[in-house]
Amino acid sequence: MSELSHYRNIGIFAHVDAGKTTTTERILKLTGKIHKTGEVHDGESTTDFMEQEAERGITIQSAAVSCFWKDHRFNVIDTPGHVDFTVEVYRSLKVLDGGIGVFCGSGGVEPQSETNWRYANESEVARIIFVNKLDRMGADFFRVVKQVKTVLAANPLVMTLPIGIEEDFIGVVDVLTKQAYVWDDTGLPENYEIKDVPADMVDLVDEYHELLVETAVEQDDDLMMAYMDGEEPSIEDLKRCIRKGTRDMSFFPTYCGSAFKNKGMQNILDAVVDYLPSPTEVDPQPLTDEEGNETGEVATVSVDEPLRALAFKIMDDRFGALTFVRIYSGKLNKGDTILNSFTGKTERVGRMVEMQADERNELSGAQAGDIIAIVGMKNVQTGHTLCDPKHPCTLEAMVFPEPVISIAVAPKDKGGSEKMGIAIGKMVAEDPSFRVETDEDSGETILKGMGELHLDIKVDILKRTYGVELQVGQPQVAYRETITQAVEDSYTHKKQSGGSGQFGKIDYRIRPGEPGTGYTFKSVVVGGNVPKEFFPAIEKGFKSMMEQGVLAGFPVLDVEVELYDGGFHAVDSSAIAFEIAAKGAFRQSIPKAGPQLIEPIMKVDVYTPDDHVGDVIGDLNRRRGMIKDQEAGATGVRVKADVPLSEMFGYIGHLRTMTSGRGQFSMEFSHYMPCPANVSEKVIAETKERNAKK
Template identity: 85%
Template sequence: IGIFAHVDAGKTTTTERILKLTGKIHKIGEVHDGESTTDFMVQEAERGITIQSAAVSCFWKDHRFNVIDTPGHVDFTVEVYRSLKVLDGGIGVFCGSGGVEPQSETNWRYANESEVARIIFVNKLDRMGADFLRVVKQTKDVLAANPLVMVLPIGIEDEFTGVVDLLTRKAYVWDDSGLPENYTVTDVPADMVDQVEEYREMLIETAVEQDDAIMEAYMEGEEPSMEDLKRCIRAGTRTMAFFPTYCGSAFKNKGMQLVLDAVVDYLPAPDEVDPQPLTDEEGNETGEFAIVSADEPLKALAFKIMDDRFGALTFVRLYSGQLKKGDTILNSATGKTERIGRMCEMYADDRIEIESAQAGDIIAIVGMKNVQTGHTLCDVKHPCTLEAMVFPEPVISIAVAPKDKGGSEKMGIAIGKMIAEDPSFRVETDEDSGETILKGMGELHLDIKVDILKRTYGVELIVGEPQVAYRETITQMVEDQYTHKKQSGGSGQFGKIEYIIRPGEPNTGFVFKSSVVGGSVPKEFWPAVEKGFASMMNTGTIAGFPVLDVEFELTDGAYHAVDSSAIAFEIAAKAAFRQSIAKAKPQLLEPIMKVDVFSPEDNVGDVIGDLNRRRGMIKDQIAGVTGVRIKADVPLSEMFGYIGSLRTMTSGRGQFSMEFSHYTPCPNSVSEKVVAQVKERKAAEAKK
């Protein structure tokens, strides 16, 4: 199961309480003390946010849970996405006073796309302004979810003491000791009886829709048995017809037991989830599936890699078969086999060694080589590939250099390890300047990476200003030709090509086709022409940014029986690219972010005015109880430092999330500025 929500809704505290109740921790760590079990990176403990998905195993009522605590911050959605891929079910945590916040919506959408069944837990009911039923309504209005209310709170804010279980009509009341086990089960408080009956009736009416026979009996006045009701709720939860909804206060240890019972009662077991599809080498589904059974050949997915104080760990979800210590397995992505040494169950930052694991388990394997996130591990005799994980392209980059000369090698090794751990983090070397460029999903993402390099690996860095990942494209079709001729004693080089370059469809990248007939350019040289054009797409002619969405058609040409070769045609294509792109009216493109801002009512005018000044296009405004949500498309270049401005405008109450949306042509003024900056940078590097 995964636990996910918005920053500060209380995911990590909820996870802590689950571990305490299941006996995996003796003293509870608090997030605000920087002591929680699943936040075990220094950066997490300091910032009070979860960056990596920590995986922990625990037991409740003879069921084993693998609990994954995911980050809520948008820069780390790759962690959420990666976790969803291996989950059978989840707990969506919402803040009782804050309700459905921008990031909750992104994570909820990801979970819907991954078809993960969920329970809703409305947390922090002891907070000022908490309102359970308001948050329930928001999940309907904002997330378009169908919450199935399973409990009602007794008291609210300071007076929140417990919950009424609608199915059993029993009240669970905790004392003020803060200990989860100190509760009593009593009858429903007299002033809540009518409300409990009203919500219980709604619960039963919704649940019985899952079974025609039970529904007919209910319509005729027969109350369904508890067993039948639970079966109906489980069926509807699995198909996401509704989401069983609970409430409590994880911090005060109230209401958590019912959530754990619900995980056992309603979330699907590994063999009840739709099996993972298998794919061919190109990533197309083959129509076969990884059946969840210990008797099948091994099929497992490496979904996370991390280095900790014990060495390299590969987190693996087993979909089919068994895995024993000493087994030899095949990595279908690399074609290499590997022997399994130590395997363990993870408990946040500790581990318990195990001898074997089977379908449905999440385990960590120690010291695997050549494995990356998304690789399939399988039986040597039954090679297969599970559906791959697709990660978003980075949109922001910074140049870094070690402060002292000796730090380069150390930095290189550290960055290599970090890339294996986080597929949305990339590194490149600038060909002209030789600088190391780090690329990521947002400012916070790169901040944390620099911090990890400094703290974990001891590499002190000089960090440049954040740079936007601009792109280039063309806007006009050009018919052209180019001849490459070189004669210098012995055999020469000759290749002539005639071609059309035209703007491609959006998001097609690079497209090559040949309409040559009659052998004027023999077929064996076509791949060389394609390779020549493709290799030039990395560097445009305006400011040297990668080129997007261009189609090249080879129409004619000429060759020489002796002097023509693949290399001659490749050189011709490279020179042709340079010659013709400049004629095709090239244009600079900038990344546009989908921005979702929450602002208190009083500050909406300021926030919208500020977004307009940042060249933002306001798409939607949704008024809520606690404020207004503003959705806008804004160029990334205008969003640097936005969190600071938003906090100032809203006295710290505003929140926002953003994700990459699309590329769009830059206005001339921006284009000129970017080109000037690139020239300045190159001139400064030339002086060095």
């Protein structure tokens, strides 16, 4: 077991295509974990091991690897960059102590970098910045540094400067030590020399060195006073100050290089050791009660404390279910019994493994600070706390965004139903932002996710991994019907056919109810014209008819029925007769009460950069949206609006086009509102046509 101060739990995150996975590959190569580097564009990288990842050249699920550098143990998580998989980034950040934000030297600070940066700020994760791809056309290190300040409202502390740019990029200057690292043309990371700073860069390096020292000594009052008196601080003192400032997120040490060409990677690894916090230096996770409120206690990172761990990812692979766990305190050994504080059930730890992407090494024990996987846990889900049964506790839970898009699916062949059910069950356990439900109205299976690519990949995984071919339908909107006018009416049900007949007469009022009340029934009959024992039958008769409205067969909402009089026959009246009378009354009176189609309205929250606010608001108005609020933030504007669900299909694609890929949105159901006449007519016509085909 390594000493806790020698642990570094770090994540690598950035916009799609900034070079995260390539950076991870280089780290593994440098630390001796792999001997041949796999390239993303060849579909051979270590951490992108899913078929879909290799094919599309993108990372879909975060992968964990462990390696060693200068006696320090790194647990590295390579996260996806695509906006549809942000939940992977979010839950990885939740269990990490530090991160490397990778930015493309030519692309700069891109939209997904902003989202991930925001998540990292919320999770209070210390970061260093790596400006990658400086060998590419159009690369500009200083422009990216400026963007970090303006777009992310962050403070980059430049630690290395590039020597040459684009195809002339040959190495970096360490601003702290004023030494130049120059690589040769072999492309091997170990083939570099340490030289003097090139003559044409001396002034620039001096300028940045002075800036670095001034920023660093602000972290220590005594050093600052000495520096102002003309005393130059030692490298050790400066490193200590930079470490403190990085941990407090006062600034972010910023490095440059080219992961693909193996230039500048050693400096990054040294920076992880020098500046990113160990598990003991991070604010401990707060403990919460069952409702999720903080109790004031924290999970102190220490081997001597009781076991506290968080399950942050479930993965199903060829060996069975894997539960990824970050251990905050205590020790965990093979054969231990642990308590899941969410379910209240205990489970025995059978096998524990250290992950190398999809390879695994068996472990007999693990301790505070470790990120490991447990094989074969039965009832554990993402966000559950695992702890010592004698010391139950709950760590702060994870909150996942609501899905924004849904599609209806059905297996192509009859036998696929059961197979699909089992497969989707496993996929829902793995990915908390992927949901499934059965539409009560249509009986269809509805898959919900974070975006079109997200659901595309899920359908692809079902087909390839689980062998389930699906028919994917158009999403359907759950319309409803209601009434707009009050009606007073009477209905008599009589039937005479030898022996006792049926008789029931009701006088009633039907009127629109308050929004959200559904169906309410009351009786004000006095004098016993309708005996009390028949009231439930009348209520039941009306209620059963509310399932299907008269316009297009959608359920009816917000209707009040009041029974005020009626008549009965001593022999022929029965509960069934009054129930039939109520059904007849519904059919007779609802068409007279101004029936109307109502549609679901969604509460939409759009995040957009400042320069696209006008386009976004104009587009929401075209979608029949009502703008409710606008909030300006450091990096953009949040627009809140109420928009009909039927107008929101495919919105994410339009939003990304309008905002050059930088916009994001979330939506949830708010309430029902009447449809405009043109929409109503179209829906009724389409529904009747669909029903006629059935």
